[in-house]
Amino acid sequence: MPRFYLTTAIDYVNSRPHLGTAYEKITADVIARYQRLSGVDTHFVMGNDEHSQNVFRRARELGLEPLAYCDRMEQEFRDVWGALDLSFDDFIRTTQPRHRAAVQVMVSRIAAAGDLYQADYEGWYCVGCEAFKQEKDLVDGLCAIHRTRPDWITERNHFFRLSAYRERLLTHFADHPEFLQPEVRRNEILRLLESGLEDISISRAGQSWGIPLPTDPGSVVYVWFDALINYASAVGLGTDAAQFENWWPADLHVVGKDITRFHSVIWPAMLMSAGLPLPRQVFGHGWVHLRGEKMSKSLGTVVDPLDAAQRFGTDALRLYLTKEIPYGADGDFSDERFEERYNSDLANNLGNLVNRVTAMGVRYRHGRLAPGGSPSRLQTLAETTLRDYRAAMTSLGLHQGVASVFRLLDATNEYLAERAPWTMAKDPAQAAALDEVLFTSAESLRLCTVLLAPVMPRAAQAILARLGDRTPLADRRLATEGLWRTDGARVVESGDAIWPRANSRPADTGMVLLDQGAAPVAVVRSDGVSDVHDDVPGSTPATTAGPAASADATSSTIVIDDFARVELKVGTVLHAEPVPKSKKLLKLTVQDGPASNRTILAGIADSYVPEALIGRSIVFIANLEPRPMMGSVSHGMVLAADTDGKAQLLGFETPPAPGTRVR
Numbered sequence: 001m002p003r004f005y006l007t008t009a010i011d012y013v014n015s016r017p018h019l020g021t022a023y024e025k026i027t028a029d030v031i032a033r034y035q036r037l038s039g040v041d042t043h044f045v046m047g048n049d050e051h052s053q054n055v056f057r058r059a060r061e062l063g064l065e066p067l068a069y070c071d072r073m074e075q076e077f078r079d080v081w082g083a084l085d086l087s088f089d090d091f092i093r094t095t096q097p098r099h100r101a102a103v104q105v106m107v108s109r110i111a112a113a114g115d116l117y118q119a120d121y122e123g124w125y126c127v128g129c130e131a132f133k134q135e136k137d138l139v140d141g142l143c144a145i146h147r148t149r150p151d152w153i154t155e156r157n158h159f160f161r162l163s164a165y166r167e168r169l170l171t172h173f174a175d176h177p178e179f180l181q182p183e184v185r186r187n188e189i190l191r192l193l194e195s196g197l198e199d200i201s202i203s204r205a206g207q208s209w210g211i212p213l214p215t216d217p218g219s220v221v222y223v224w225f226d227a228l229i230n231y232a233s234a235v236g237l238g239t240d241a242a243q244f245e246n247w248w249p250a251d252l253h254v255v256g257k258d259i260t261r262f263h264s265v266i267w268p269a270m271l272m273s274a275g276l277p278l279p280r281q282v283f284g285h286g287w288v289h290l291r292g293e294k295m296s297k298s299l300g301t302v303v304d305p306l307d308a309a310q311r312f313g314t315d316a317l318r319l320y321l322t323k324e325i326p327y328g329a330d331g332d333f334s335d336e337r338f339e340e341r342y343n344s345d346l347a348n349n350l351g352n353l354v355n356r357v358t359a360m361g362v363r364y365r366h367g368r369l370a371p372g373g374s375p376s377r378l379q380t381l382a383e384t385t386l387r388d389y390r391a392a393m394t395s396l397g398l399h400q401g402v403a404s405v406f407r408l409l410d411a412t413n414e415y416l417a418e419r420a421p422w423t424m425a426k427d428p429a430q431a432a433a434l435d436e437v438l439f440t441s442a443e444s445l446r447l448c449t450v451l452l453a454p455v456m457p458r459a460a461q462a463i464l465a466r467l468g469d470r471t472p473l474a475d476r477r478l479a480t481e482g483l484w485r486t487d488g489a490r491v492v493e494s495g496d497a498i499w500p501r502a503n504s505r506p507a508d509t510g511m512v513l514l515d516q517g518a519a520p521v522a523v524v525r526s527d528g529v530s531d532v533h534d535d536v537p538g539s540t541p542a543t544t545a546g547p548a549a550s551a552d553a554t555s556s557t558i559v560i561d562d563f564a565r566v567e568l569k570v571g572t573v574l575h576a577e578p579v580p581k582s583k584k585l586l587k588l589t590v591q592d593g594p595a596s597n598r599t600i601l602a603g604i605a606d607s608y609v610p611e612a613l614i615g616r617s618i619v620f621i622a623n624l625e626p627r628p629m630m631g632s633v634s635h636g637m638v639l640a641a642d643t644d645g646k647a648q649l650l651g652f653e654t655p656p657a658p659g660t661r662v663r
């Protein structure tokens, strides 16, 4: 069975995880889950980097022993990672005995290779970076990253002959173009290698917090030299030869672009010196910014990943980070953008599709969808999607992989709109066609959900359960589940909306909908008045009553003030149901503002099935006097175009928030 050993950077524990560090872990988790789904034996390791001076200082500030502090932080990290559904198989800490053992092995091997020597070190050291700095790296005497004055240190240090590995590293880069990705990082590091390498200090004198150097117990191993070794200690270097044999070398180290140099220059040189194989690939992802600014703890501009996940759920956050940020490049996060994408991708697209497919399945076929149907355009697209998805995910184009699935979701929504199963359902002669549409859309939805499972594991499981498939995620395999299936009856269940639309934008965005100069393609009617009379016992049949009639006849003009008295607003249909004993009315629950709903009865039952309306934006008259109809009270009127007696609801390309005024 193929195997895949995947790691992330291990985190400093002087503060809690933030959205930037979480981004790395989430995207690595997507990769790990994709590998498992592909049937690859996967070992995914994360962990904490504990021997940093900042960690030591933070513990002291809190009056704690450093190790006790690290124990506490481990729990905090595990809690956050658990809430983000990270599926790591092991969690390494650099204070663990297994790690100490591996550090001893590495340092001894590197010493035995003749690559360590002692010399006096004098220079700058930035504790924030945990890195030695050269004068040229400073800006006005300050660390360019932390904007703090580095410490001047003068001490006897142990040095690693990094410079001796320049040629071998260059050769390795040339022979293995895939070793460092994306290309932009590879080019950066190649330039660095070409400009020459200096030996590096690998010890700190007179410090107590760290792993003592085997050859000089008065010094501890420099935190980076210590930390990089975690990737080997986690799979048994120095403690479990069989495990090490099984998993080393790592297939992929996922790290941030700021620390790519440590992973693609220093770490491979250490391994070369120790006579161990190099990892197959290092991927240097980009940074997540907050509204275009760097996230900074000191400026208070960090986002708590749990706060972000709580807004729309962990899956929504995972999707945003994977889909919206091209993997390898920098990306941005803002509450507004997150909400926009949530509404567009989940509430309106995937969530709406789940509701429609399952609700129609239940309504028209009692939840049992018969297999079959001729190969459709959707099936052909699904096959292309699967190919694109696999190619993108394997080459770490995670955003492209997800985008390909969303193209299939869009096409499925379009397919439903075109085939209009709600119309077929009214004609018994179209029963076979209806079966085909229901089965085909359910199959397409199933396939998309399987492909999205690495990104949205919880939602995927919930959606697949509504499509009648309760196989645990761990048992699912792309080789079988990633294929378009034409057999096997499906049992679908309807349920609550998985992702209700969110609205926190200001209600009045000044949307201009009705352009007086535009030639109407169909007459805009208000659905409620003229068309419902024949449903209301004792009412007079509508012939000329209502705004539709007067608009149609252009019988009189009105002044702008007349129009201004009509309050038109955008609403979102949350729920729709037939009205008993009425052929024309549907009862809609419409979200009409950030946190309010109203009931509107609309005479559109001959044009829309209730399921097709859920999640849809509409325009309605908001200040109409409430009106009792068929045992309910309608609080408004929905606007629709009157096309050959059929209502066609007014809509938007990008739906504005409910409550938005239409003028």
Ligand code: MSP
Pocket (backbone or CB within 6 Å): 008, 009, 010, 011, 012, 019, 020, 021, 023, 024, 049, 227, 228, 229, 230, 254, 255, 256, 257, 258, 259, 286, 287, 288, 289, 295
């Ligand atoms: N402890 C070192 C890594 C040692 S690995 C042998 C370290 N820790 S860190 O806590 O500062 O960062 C952990 C990871 O999070 C790094 O890969 C870093 O690049 C990444 N990120 C930190 N802030 C980030 C963003 N704002 N955006 C994306 N990733 C970011 O470095």
